[in-house]
Amino acid sequence: MDITEFYQTFFEEAEELLSDMEQQLLQIDPSDPDSEQLNAIFRAAHSIKGGAGTFGFTVLQETTHLFENLLDKARHHELTLDPTTIDIFLETKDMLSDQLNAYRQQTEPDSAAYERICNTLKALAEEKGQGGAAASATTMPSQTAVSGPAQSGAMVIRIAGVAADNATSLAEELALFGTVLEQQHAGDVLTVRLETATGEDDIRAVLCFVVDDDQITFEGASETPSESATKASGTEAGKDKPEPAKDDAAPASQISAPSPAEPAKTAAPATAAPAAKKAERAAASSENASLRVSIEKIDQIINLVGELVITQSMLEQGTSDFDPVTHGSLLSGMNQLQRNARDLQEAVMSIRMMPMDVVFNRFPRLVRDLAGKLGKQVEFETVGKSTELDKGLIERIVDPLTHLVRNSLDHGIETPDRRLAAGKPAAGKLTLSASHQGGNILIEISDDGAGLNRERILSKARENGLAVSDAMSDDDVWQLIFAPGFSTAEQVTDLSGRGVGMDVVKRNIAQMGGHVDILSRTGQGTTTRIVLPLTLAILDGMSVRVGEEVYILPLGAIKESMQVRPEDISTVTGNDRVLHVRGEYLPLVELYRVFDIPDAQQDVTKGIVMIVQSEGRSFALQVDQLIGQHQVVVKNLETNYRRVPGISAATILGDGSVALILDIPALSRSPQDREGSHSGHHRSAATLH
Structure with missing residues (x-):
């Protein structure tokens, strides 16, 4: 199997883990560290280490291994945290990010930086009196719960779809959680009997890069008196037990059976608990199920939805003059198409939305x-x-x-x-x-x-x-x-x-x-x-006419529209005019002047005034006529033509013509700021038509 196809998934998930790790490190109180935060940081490091080992990213694996050992000692109160230690941990996180980016770009990480961070981590361990930061992972305490309460005892873990050459490395990975009492690999199923205090969910979390969740099953989690005594004395688990039969053909059911010393009454709860956990996990996974899709595919869908909106607008305009009695079913279908197109557009746009x-x-x-x-x-x-x-x-x-x-x-x-x-x-x-x-x-x-x-x-x-x-x-x-x-x-x-x-x-x-x-x-x-x-793809707009030109105003900027009386208009410095509206004087922007449109209505009392808001200020916009409200697909004007002051973008109307979308913030500024924007713009629109 070519594992390179899974690289991108690893890079994305490792990046998320590193981001979470940084947030936890910034929130932790060195004088009184929260065990859950330390466990979360440790889990992130261990997961990245496991994935790096699977994909052969050696430098990343070894760096994370050193880091993981220090974190493990910190969460077991064998290493005292202080602000300097947190700084080193954050520096290590930065180094892991650099190494991850190097592998993403198919290059080797900086060897000098790697040596420097390794020396820093080792020095930290020696300074804190631990000296074992570089110790083998197999020396990690075998009886540690990564998070949450967990039964201490033996459980059977089965992993399906495991090739023979991967079975040993997977068993070694499981050994990090405790003591492997027995293991066998039959067909493509690896079965491991593990004595551990770690919960099922935590084991799944650190194996996430190695195998899929549905490949793993757990059976039994019981503890015998002899096993408890063995752990308490610190001796290796299983020493006093008979050596298990080394029969590779032994059925897996023999491995999961409780030992004779175990009380029979513990078998039922041991079976029921995993079943309940599985049901819980299934419910959680169904609620939190997600699918990774490349942004290119989403953009392609958004573009197609945009074209659908344009087509729907064309059909709507083409059927606007139809007799409702003769073509009732067609017009009803057009209304349904309009609703479905809007719902589809909103659903697709929500896919691209991300929280701040x-x-x-x-x-x-x-x-x-x-x-x-x-x-x-x-x-x-x-x-x-x-x-x-x-x-x-x-x-x-x-x-x-x-x-x-x-x-x-x-x-x-x-x-x-x-x-x-x-x-x-x-x-x-x-x-x-x-x-x-x-x-x-x-x-x-x-x-x-x-x-x-x-x-x-x-x-x-x-x-x-x-x-x-x-x-x-x-x-x-x-x-x-x-x-x-x-x-x-x-x-x-x-x-x-x-x-x-x-x-x-x-x-x-x-x-x-x-x-x-x-x-x-x-x-x-x-x-x-x-x-x-909120988005640059589709917006709700109001189409207005100025002379023979059609412009689009973003609907969110419009407060109201009105017709005004001559006494409501006052002239201030130069030719600038203001509109008196309910005790407030608003600057009046005449679009025919801004865009030099000669055949437009110049008498403000015979046109329509739109009250719009931008940059926290309101102003009045004079137009000839309101056409209607509809969705428009935003097309980048600068890419397809050139930058036009006062215009933010363009769109295609239902009749196939081009309309320019007004740049409300630019129009709200003083005439001096708009200098040079009121000549030739009607010709720009005509050219696009």
Whole structure:
């Protein structure tokens, strides 16, 4: 059998185990370690070691073996934990990740780094007085329960589908859990009678890379008085028992039969308990069943669903004029098709949605390491980890968030002495949160640090030749830090001061269809807010007409639509106009001016005004006519044509024509910010048509 086909599964599962291991290490209290956390870390290391051995990843296997031995001593209170030990464990986890990535790329891991981490682990064992970190795995205590209560006694483990050359290595793997009393390999079934205190679930967990769950069966878990006495005296189990018959042809049932010394009454409970566990496990597996599918296949399905939505829209438009009496069944079928297409689209899109927990779990380690490097005390909190976002955006948001978190730690939160002098707690607070806002996701990075320094930003902006004035609003001043090459750091370090970062953050978020804002109060802290669409594939939109052009407004941005009276319109500086709505003055954006559409309705009182919201602000959008609401498939305009200011993407309408999707955040900004965006755009749309 070619085991290379299972490499990818191992890499993915090992990566998840390493991520879980890091989270457990960051949460553990060295002064009073939780046994369940230590057991979970040990299980992860042991599982990775078993898989690495199966696939021949020697360096990864040996490193994990050294690590596993230290963890085993820690969970048996033979090694005392402290912050330095946790740091070494985290460093080892990083090394395991590097080795895993090397094997993923079909290269050998860094030998110098491997030697260095091995020496570190051995030195740690010697320093703690254990000296046996590099001891053979067979010297591990044989009577350890990895987690949870377990019966101490003999159980029979049968593993089906085991080739002869794998039987010995599997038996050796099982020996790590206790003492192998007897083993035999008949046909393709390996049968092992094992004396152990480890539970069935834990044995399954560490064999997960080696065999499938349904290949393993357990029988009996009983304990005789003689076996108990043997364990208590520390002698090798089975010494006082008659040597089992070495008959390879002996039926497996003979192995699982209780010994004469065992009371007969224990046989029934021993059989019933595994049966109950199997039923429990079957129920759990049916509830948590999952299937690994490549992202390429999911993307292909999403593209096909998108085409189906377009086709359904075309059919709907083609049958819109049919007589309901004559074509009642056809129109009923069209309505059913519309509902099914929407349900299918929502179901497929949900497959790509992932919880923000995937992203947030990366940051406790970053905050811990960076705070230590900067000599700061930081309490890190995450909120809304279950909030879901499209997988494509999840992968692209990591780098911008990393930079913003580093920025808050470096520039925002003060050192303990400065915080105490300002009447604050010595430990700063950093919060990473995610929540849904209409059709968008809102991600915020908040700190309770010193806040942005307005005067320093303006001074630096003048040095860089930027056009600024003291009359600028705070929001406009904060936006200056996104200028290329802008930095207020007093000196260049490996963390900041090079003027590279914030402009890239803003550009990357804009490429994802989002925007970033900053809220800051001197002495109280800073909040950086990122707003992103939940998905980039399909959206609910409202089609509007301006002249002969059709545009799509994202439905989540629309608050209301209305017709206005002349007295509701006021002119301010230049030709800019505002709309008075229920005591509030909203900027009026006339789409015919923005996109230079000559045949559009220019009298705002004869058209329709849409009240839309973006970046926390509302504004009025003048259009000629509302056409209707429908789902649209988002097509990347920049890839297929070129970037058009004021336009975020394009879509195909039911009649086969192209409509442009409006970039609401871009339209909400001042006319100066939109400079150059109001010429030739109607010709762009005509070209696409």
